[in-house]
Amino acid sequence: xxxxxxxxxxxxxxxxxxxxxxxxxxxxxxxxxxxxxxxxxxxxxxxxxxxxxxxxxxxxxxxxxxxxxxxxxxxxxxxxxxxxxxxxxxxxxxxxxxxxxxxxxxxxxxxxxxxxxxxxxxxxxxxxxxxxxxxxxxxxxxxxxxxxxxxxxxxxxxxxxxxxxxxxxxxxxxxxxxxxxxxxxxxxxxxxxxxxxxxxxxxxxxxxxxxxxxxxxxxxxxxxxxxxxxxxxxxxxxxxxxxxxxxxx
Amino acid sequence: xxxxxxxxxxxxxxxxxxxxxxxxxxxxxxxxxxxxxxxxxxxxxxxxxxxxxxxxxxxxxxxxxxxxxxxxxxxxxxxxxxxxxxxxxxxxxxxxxxxxxxxxxxxxxxxxxxxxxxxxxxxxxxxxxxxxxxxxxxxxxxxxxxxxxxxxxxxxxxxxxxxxxxxxxxxxxxxxxxxxxxxxxxxxxxxxxxxxxxxxxxxxxxxxxxxxxxxxxxxxxxxxxxxxxxxxxxxxxxxxxxxxxxxxx
Numbered sequence: 001x002x003x004x005x006x007x008x009x010x011x012x013x014x015x016x017x018x019x020x021x022x023x024x025x026x027x028x029x030x031x032x033x034x035x036x037x038x039x040x041x042x043x044x045x046x047x048x049x050x051x052x053x054x055x056x057x058x059x060x061x062x063x064x065x066x067x068x069x070x071x072x073x074x075x076x077x078x079x080x081x082x083x084x085x086x087x088x089x090x091x092x093x094x095x096x097x098x099x100x101x102x103x104x105x106x107x108x109x110x111x112x113x114x115x116x117x118x119x120x121x122x123x124x125x126x127x128x129x130x131x132x133x134x135x136x137x138x139x140x141x142x143x144x145x146x147x148x149x150x151x152x153x154x155x156x157x158x159x160x161x162x163x164x165x166x167x168x169x170x171x172x173x174x175x176x177x178x179x180x181x182x183x184x185x186x187x188x189x190x191x192x193x194x195x196x197x198x199x200x201x202x203x204x205x206x207x208x209x210x211x212x213x214x215x216x217x218x219x220x221x222x223x224x225x226x227x228x229x230x231x232x233x234x235x236x237x238x239x240x241x242x243x244x245x246x247x248x249x
Numbered sequence: 250x251x252x253x254x255x256x257x258x259x260x261x262x263x264x265x266x267x268x269x270x271x272x273x274x275x276x277x278x279x280x281x282x283x284x285x286x287x288x289x290x291x292x293x294x295x296x297x298x299x300x301x302x303x304x305x306x307x308x309x310x311x312x313x314x315x316x317x318x319x320x321x322x323x324x325x326x327x328x329x330x331x332x333x334x335x336x337x338x339x340x341x342x343x344x345x346x347x348x349x350x351x352x353x354x355x356x357x358x359x360x361x362x363x364x365x366x367x368x369x370x371x372x373x374x375x376x377x378x379x380x381x382x383x384x385x386x387x388x389x390x391x392x393x394x395x396x397x398x399x400x401x402x403x404x405x406x407x408x409x410x411x412x413x414x415x416x417x418x419x420x421x422x423x424x425x426x427x428x429x430x431x432x433x434x435x436x437x438x439x440x441x442x443x444x445x446x447x448x449x450x451x452x453x454x455x456x457x458x459x460x461x462x463x464x465x466x467x468x469x470x471x472x473x474x475x476x477x478x479x480x481x482x483x484x485x486x487x488x489x490x491x492x493x494x495x496x497x498x
Contacts, residue, residue, distance in 0.1 A: 116365060120479045154475050187493045223492050224378030226403045230369045233365035233485040235479070240486045243472050244436045 002047060002067050002077065010047075010089065016141050023092045026141035028078045033086040035153045037064070041090045047074060048086035049243065052239055062190050078160040079145040092143055098132045098161040100174060103194045108176075110165060110210050111201040112231055115140040119150020119231035121199065126154035128239040133160040134168055134196070136207075166209035172196065178206050179234055183217030186241045192216075197242075199235050251316055251326065259296075259338065265390050272341045274392035277327045283336040284402045286313070290339040296323060297335035328394040341392055347381045347410040348487060349423060352443045354491065357425075359414060359459050361480055364389040365452040366497040368399020369481035370448065372455055377488040382409040383417055383445070385456075400493035415458035421445065425463050427455050428483055433467030435490045441465075446491075448484050 002063030010019040024044065027036050030052055037043055037059040046053070046060060047067045051061070060066055065189045069077075074085035100106035107125055112118050120139045125133065140147055142160050151158075169176060179186075198214060200206035207216065220229065229237070230243050251419070257293050261267040262275045273293065279301055286308040295302070295309060296316045302309070309315055318326075323334035345459055349355035356374055363366050367389040374382060389396055390408050400407075418425060424444030429437075447463060449455035455463065469478065469486050 027365065068404040097471050120482065123479060124482055126473050126475035127471055127478055131473075150479075152475065152477065157474050220489070221492070222376055224375045224380075225406050226372050226375035226399065229376055229485070230372060230399075230481065232479065233369065233373055233482055236491045237485055240469070240489070243470070 002069055004075060006045075006067070006231045006234055007077060010045075010087070014066075014091065014145055016077055016144065019092065019141070019143050023091055023134045024089050025148065026078070026088070027088045027090060027144055027148065028080055028083045028145060030086045032084075032153045033088045033146070035156055036088055036090060039156045041093075041156070043090045044090055046079065046086070047088070050076070052086050073128075080149060093164060095162050096159075097163070098134060098159055099136070100132050100172070100196055101194070102174075104132070105130055105194055106134065106196050108196050108198045108210070108237070109133060109135040109139045110198055110206050111136050111138045111204070112199060113138070113140055113202060114231075115144045115147035116232050117202065118142060119147040119152075121235050122147075122151045122153040122158045122160070124159040124160050124232060124233070124236045124239065126151075126157050128236075128243055130239065131158050133158060134165065135160055135162050137162055149249060165207070168211055169196075169213040175216060176212060177218055177238075178214035179220060179238065180211075180214070180217040183219040186218045186238055188218050189216075189218055190247075191242045191245050197235075197238060198229055212249040251322060255294075255316070258335075259294075259336070259376065261374075262338065263328055263394055265393065268390070268392050269418050273338050274341055274397065275327070276337045276339060276374075276397055277329055277335070277394060278333045278398065279335045280333075281397070281402045282337045283308075284405055285339060286336055288405045289295035290356075291403070292337055292339045294338040295335070296326065296337070298323070301335050306432070315326060325437055329398060335419055337392075343496060344411050345408075346412070347383060347408055349381050349383070349421070349445055350443070354379055354443055355379070355383065356484070357417070357443050357459070358382060358384040358388045358412060359447055359455050360385050361448060361455070362386045362387070362389055363392045363480075364396035365399045366451065366480050367391060368396040368401075368404075370484050371396075371400045371409070373408045373485045373488065375400075377485075377492055379488065380407050382407060383414070383475050384409050384411050384426060385414045386411055413457070418445075418459055418462035422471045424465055426467055426487075427460060427467045428469060428487065429455075429466040430468060432468040435467045435469050435487055438465075438467055438494075440491045440494050446487060448480055451480050478490040
């Protein structure tokens with residue numbers, strides 16, 4: 001049974017202001033919670049059914065508060081109403097600078113506003129072996145429940161650094177790639193050995209400050225009539241093209 | 250100014266039961282509403298600002314009820330709180346059988362439950378020139394606001410037919426493709442001239458009834474550590490691979 005105070009605390013973390021104040025965030029779902037407690041994140045609380053907990057005892061250190069609960073109680077606690085009931089609170093990581101090294105690819109998110117898109121981009125990056133993301137300050141918060149949930153656990157393997165993109169691109173000597181209407185065909189272009197792939201905002205694309213530094217413009221060919229692609233979908237197609245080119249090299 | 254009764258009616262269409270009863274659905278956002286009134290959908294109501302309406306007069310026939318409103322009022326009316334304020338109600342289309350002809354590609358959705366995923370899949374299909382979708386009866390409702398919104402207008406160009414997939418696959422003589430762990434590499438396989446690409450459920454993949462009829466198993470190669478890809482992302486990568494192969498033929 002979970003106390004009213006604890007329940008209120010967990011719910012408060014759905015709001016960015018309180019996440020920041022507590023430096024803590026919520027992870028929902030059995031699979032994600034089970035991966036979380038095996039990771040090097042500092043976990044402070046796990047709320048789950050007895051059935052789930054019994055399989056996890058070896059990973060639940062004394063420093064983690066563990067509360068046994070029911071599916072019903074858990075479904076009221078989290079943001080998502082699922083039968084996949086387990087919930088944890090972990091400490092946020094500091095927003096540390098990330099450098100994308102020579103011979104390595106990273107992503108740059110230019111105001112990705114939708115937390116679901118952000119999470120799906122992180123999951124896709126993880127699939128394609130990309131673990132470093134630079135995000136603009138107006139990009140959605142990775143620690144929101146929606147974003148964490150959409151990563152399907154990939155937030156544990158992909159680092160994200162929120163910063164001013166115009167400052168960042170001014171300093172980097174890397175190849176900077178971005179999707180534009182009039183670029184090279186993504187099916188036939190050469191991607192080089194490393195670089196930073198910029199993903200633009202869902203409505204406005206890549207901002208002026210960043211686009212003036214994009215030195216390789218690429219285009220995803222269209223065969224039908226949609227005006228544009230979803231940001232996570234575009235990311236996936238470019239990363240898939242990039243990896244298949246590297247294989248050929 | 251919009252009446253309380255009208256406002257209540259619009260809100261009721263967020264619920265599937267009422268959409269079915271009224272055979273009507275809501276379209277939100279200036280771009281989508283503007284495309285809708287130019288389409289052959291039967292539009293019954295448009296609520297928008299004077300500024301938006303003034304550019305659309307030529308397309309607003311006498312049979313469409315037009316209500317002038319404010320951004321504030323509109324933001325309370327729709328499901329999405331945006332500044333992109335326009336809203337319309339249109340008549341649903343009958344659930345008519347679709348046949349995917351020889352030499353043509355279509356999609357089959359095997360219980361895509363998330364309306365955002367459904368909408369993004371439709372948008373992606375439209376980008377890749379695919380206009381026919383067969384969906385299982387438990388696939389999310391295309392007429393929900395979330396699905397319509399995620400299509401970004403592509404629901405106007407892509408037809409969807411809800412039916413029993415096991416019956417459908419038993420009758421078709423087409424090549425049936427699906428993503429599995431142990432399939433041919435999507436980067437190097439041959440897709441043929443036409444067929445039906447099955448997209449599995451977000452958690453459980455392709456159901457047994459459908460998978461026994463999949464005669465071409467394909468795999469998206471993984472370069473990192475995510476366990477799986479989002480359904481819309483996987484659709485996009487396969488369709489992109491398919492189109493680039495056809496170009497080479």
